[in-house]
Amino acid sequence: MSHFAILNLPTYDDTRGALTVLEKALPFEVVRSYWIYGADGQTRGGHRHTYTRQALVAVSGKVTMYMNDGVTEETLVLDHPSKCLLVEPKDWHTMSFADNAVLLVMSSHPYNRGEYIDTPYERPAND
Template structure:
């Protein structure tokens, strides 16, 4: 089991398909949302934040998230659109994309480059 929290989002399935609900699921209010795609086989990220919390969902394909909070290290595989990884500001993270993957990122703060910490833990 991972030290890093993965929320199991409510997902409803019937003959017409599946629907996953985010409403009320996150421990913060979403200020910024974006998605990353076309990054097959690439690794992105490589930073942590001063204040921003993030929620990551692989809405298509699979993404492996390397996580390091300075005490715990883990590789978290996101491959189901009902799984949501919570990334705290202290969490150094990189994201490695499988073929055809789309990663949805929801952030607690707007983009501010000065909010990023580019130095990994020693």
């Protein structure tokens, strides 16, 4: 079980394919959505936020997430469009993209570069 919140979104499968629903599933109102693609083999992110919450879904392919909330570090894999990772403002995160991956990001606030925190958490001295 992950320390970080992963929602398993309702998904309906039949012979015609699958449909995943994101209705009333997030603990915040989405005011900004964007997707990242063409980042084959790249790592992006490397920050946390002052107040923005995010929900991330790999709608295609695989994205490996490194998460650190200052207490717990964990690496998670988003590899199915029914898995949604909640990223809280305190969560330092990086995203590593497999070939052809597409990551949908839904944010609680509009873009504001001023609320990004680019300094990672310090590791304890005994590490």
